[in-house]
Amino acid sequence: MNKLIISEKTIPLRKIPEEELNTTILTFLMPRISRLLSLTDKTSAERLEIALPAIKEHCLGMGLEEIQKMFELYVDGKLYLEPIPNYFDRILLGKIVRSYRSYKLKLKPVKIIKPMTDNEKHKLEDKILNRVSSFFKINRYIHENDFYVYDILEKRGLISLSIEEESIKNDAITILKNEYSVKKAKSKDEFKYIKSILKSLEIGNNAKIKIKSKQLASEEYFRSLK
Secondary structure: OOHHHHHOOOOOHHHOOHHHHHHHHHHHHHHHHHHHOOOOOHHHHHHHHHHHHHHHHHOOOOOHHHHHHHHHHHHOOOOOOOOOOOOOOHHHHHHHHHHHHHHHHHHOOOOOOOOOOHHHHHHHHHHHHHHHHHHHHHHOOOOHHHOOHHHHHHHOOOOOOOOOOHHHHHHHHHHHHHHHHOOOOOOHHHHHHHHHHHHHHHOOOOHHHHHHHHHHHHHHHHHHOO
């Protein structure tokens, strides 16, 4: 067997050639796991031999050292799984691997996100306003995904047009109806979805109306600027 693979126990299994991997599992992992689990009877040993090839499916991203450490944690009762003395099979292997992955996730440090200061928020909003304004000057409309620019304008007292005004809401509903009326459904589910949207627009009860209203009101604001 390649001495590099034996000495470098951190190499992921997926990087070990298939033939060498099979030999490694049987000659390197099997004796160590057998001792860790105190497998003394013939049945347990046979189950181990049958189950170990499944390691190629469950542990391709792990190295030999990590796999051994995983079983040590299982035996020491540090995983979220009660260790069973003198027992091993393929089902248990799957449980050990899943429990080990959960254990690793718990060990990951929680990244604390520092909240933005008011000054940082203001600068970010300035960038958004400048970007949307530049886009509007060229295209004469605001992209639907930028509808939230209305909230920035409203917060700063720059916009007087309310999205609750009937004229804005009615325009938003008309535009949405036109958009969804010409949509061609590619499946039965999509057809039902479009039909439900049009029905909700008829009674004026759809979240899209508010989004479209914000978009239209923001366009009106930028249109009024010289």
